[in-house]
Amino acid sequence: MVTEQQILSLIRQLTPNSKKYLHDDAAVIEKNLVITTDTLVENTHFTLKNYKPEEVGWKALAVNLSDIASMGAKPLYALVSLSLSKSLSEKWIKGFYKGLLACAKKFKTQVIGGNLTRSKEINITITLIGKTVVRAGLTPATGKRSNAKAEDLVFTCGNFGESALGLNILKRKINNFNTLIKIHKMPVPQISQGQHIAKKTKRASIMDASDGLADCIIQIAEESNVKIIIEEDKIPVSYESKKAAEKLHISLLNLVLYGGEDYKLVGTASKYDCKKLKNIKIIGKVVKGKGAFLKQKNGMVVKLDMNKSFKHF
Amino acid sequence: MVTEQQILSLIRQLTPNSKKYLHDDAAVIEKNLVITTDTLVENTHFTLKNYKPEEVGWKALAVNLSDIASMGAKPLYALVSLSLSKSLSEKWIKGFYKGLLACAKKFKTQVIGGNLTRSKEINITITLIGKTVVRAGLTPATGKRSNAKAEDLVFTCGNFGESALGLNILKRKINNFNTLIKIHKMPVPQISQGQHIAKKTKRASIMDASDGLADCIIQIAEESNVKIIIEEDKIPVSYESKKAAEKLHISLLNLVLYGGEDYKLVGTASKYDCKKLKNIKIIGKVVKGKGAFLKQKNGMVVKLDMNKSFKHF
Numbered sequence A, B: 001m002v003t004e005q006q007i008l009s010l011i012r013q014l015t016p017n018s019k020k021y022l023h024d025d026a027a028v029i030e031k032n033l034v035i036t037t038d039t040l041v042e043n044t045h046f047t048l049k050n051y052k053p054e055e056v057g058w059k060a061l062a063v064n065l066s067d068i069a070s071m072g073a074k075p076l077y078a079l080v081s082l083s084l085s086k087s088l089s090e091k092w093i094k095g096f097y098k099g100l101l102a103c104a105k106k107f108k109t110q111v112i113g114g115n116l117t118r119s120k121e122i123n124i125t126i127t128l129i130g131k132t133v134v135r136a137g138l139t140p141a142t143g144k145r146s147n148a149k150a151e152d153l154v155f156t157c158g159n160f161g162e163s164a165l166g167l168n169i170l171k172r173k174i175n176n177f178n179t180l181i182k183i184h185k186m187p188v189p190q191i192s193q194g195q196h197i198a199k200k201t202k203r204a205s206i207m208d209a210s211d212g213l214a215d216c217i218i219q220i221a222e223e224s225n226v227k228i229i230i231e232e233d234k235i236p237v238s239y240e241s242k243k244a245a246e247k248l249h250i251s252l253l254n255l256v257l258y259g260g261e262d263y264k265l266v267g268t269a270s271k272y273d274c275k276k277l278k279n280i281k282i283i284g285k286v287v288k289g290k291g292a293f294l295k296q297k298n299g300m301v302v303k304l305d306m307n308k309s310f311k312h313f
Helices: A004-014 A053-069 A090-106 A162-171 A178-185 A191-200 A213-224 A239-248 A252-258 B004-014 B053-069 B090-106 B162-171 B178-185 B191-200 B213-224 B239-248 B252-258
Strands: A027-029 A033-041 A073-084 A110-118 A123-132 A153-156 A204-208 A227-231 A265-269 A281-287 A291-295 A301-303 B027-029 B033-041 B073-084 B110-118 B123-132 B153-156 B204-208 B227-231 B265-269 B281-287 B291-295 B301-303
Touching: A004 B090, A004 B110, A027 B073, A027 B110, A033 A053, A033 B073, A033 B110, A033 B123, A053 A073, A053 A090, A053 A123, A053 A178, A053 A191, A053 A204, A073 A090, A073 A191, A073 B027, A073 B033, A073 B123, A090 A110, A090 B004, A110 B004, A110 B027, A110 B033, A123 B033, A123 B073, A123 B123, A162 A178, A162 A239, A162 A252, A178 A239, A191 A204, A191 A265, A204 A213, A213 A227, A213 A252, A213 A265, A213 A281, A213 A291, A239 A252, B033 B053, B053 B073, B053 B090, B053 B123, B053 B178, B053 B191, B053 B204, B073 B090, B073 B191, B090 B110, B162 B178, B162 B239, B162 B252, B178 B239, B191 B204, B191 B265, B204 B213, B213 B227, B213 B252, B213 B265, B213 B281, B213 B291, B239 B252
Parallel strands: A073 A110, A227 A291, B073 B110, B227 B291
Antiparallel strands: A027 A033, A033 A123, A073 A123, A153 A265, A153 A281, A204 A265, A227 A281, A291 A301, B027 B033, B033 B123, B073 B123, B153 B265, B153 B281, B204 B265, B227 B281, B291 B301
16 A cells, blocks of 8 residues: 555655645735645545535635634635545435534635536535735745744643544543533634734744644744644643543543644744734744654653554545 | 536625626636636546546646636636545556646746645646736626627637547547547647637637537527527538547537537637638627527527536536
């Protein structure tokens, strides 16, 4: 089996200009537009049994909006490509669109096109176009993963581990912790927070933690050629999450780092700029060197390891 | 089973601003950008047995480029979203990308992003962004289906029926007519022809015949609120196609009208503007009234019927 990482390197090798484009959550085109695409596949990302159609519709758009948020941009337009199985009812399709359009309305995004075709499993690919809120040229493209520098601080904008806990609760059919299930099914993209960061910082790297907090830290460290150390006891975790992890007998730290789908923004900026940011929490620092590390509560520093990362692929 | 038409009306009903956006091959955004998306699904649009990976890659991009051509635009950027099955080899993925990038190079399109996920069947959704070659505001958005007016002429830019014949030959495993098979597998989008039409006409409706010649005529008549009559003996058909239809004992006219996937441009423009166009063939006219009609070789005029149209859905 070919791994996601192998395919990605292959694509980057083969594609001209890949260095310019294929390294961030979204690509910047025509000076100030950002464009991104993401897919939800039945049985990979959701099941008809566990999800209401409204929830699938919301999530399909929300995960794309989160990529726009991580570029500090304002969402504008969406294209919705649907591959649907023959057995789907009109009621399901209606519910799906209701959920999608509710999310579109909330985040001021217009659905301007798409495509419709048949397949065995449901496959929803959405492409989103947004506009950067800072004038290109004035600042280095805000949000790029390669923007981190030694002396920067690492910040996050919300709790971690909640989505992966929600997924576990859903799978084990526990009748409790509905907040966590909702966070998993209907994530809220941090659109205004992304724009706030873009406006207030001169230079920032931003990612959304779609593949986990550890993945963000590893990628930023790699693309920026720096060393990053985050501290376990500074990572925001909710009381609900602690209770749920206890009940499920699973390691909360593992889900916090590698669980994924939290869709919270993670980034780096200078100490000076971080002071201007609202609703962030400092969880670590950037130093000279290489690699991504976690300082555990016991004081030990361990390397963050991509192979533990949550993989849909 | 819900039909494609039912789902499309449902989507148009539910979506705000659908009248503005959801009626053409591509949407116009930010004054002069056009954006479109199209999907190829394994077993719906191709099979691993009948297609080389290079051919799938070429076709996946080419069908999108054809939508850009039908807006008279210049392609710029592509996002490639792949849902791949676990069993696919690295060799297949490499071949796919080679085909895709060969098409991208030929039509000067840059791959700037995408997405990668798992699914049972291969699902390839590409989004393309292009730029109109005429300044918006100077002319009514070129290419819109609603642009036809009484007295216009109907033109086409190539042969019809070839792709559907190619598909039939492929299915019946006939060792001949390789040209038709190639046209089916690796269509050539009419990018320069689309721009030529956009530059030379003050007002034109243009579509690509992805769902068949009849579908183009029906849609333009409907969206423009006019009557269109095309003439059977004026529709361009190749000698190869006539021979193949004879060999296969199938109605060539049926494939010409309803076969689909020809990716030739079909449109209407004023008589005056049509004179300025190169490489077109006049096949009919627009008059006052409603509906789309075919004047047969025997002189009879019959209504073109969407229900006979080739359906992937």
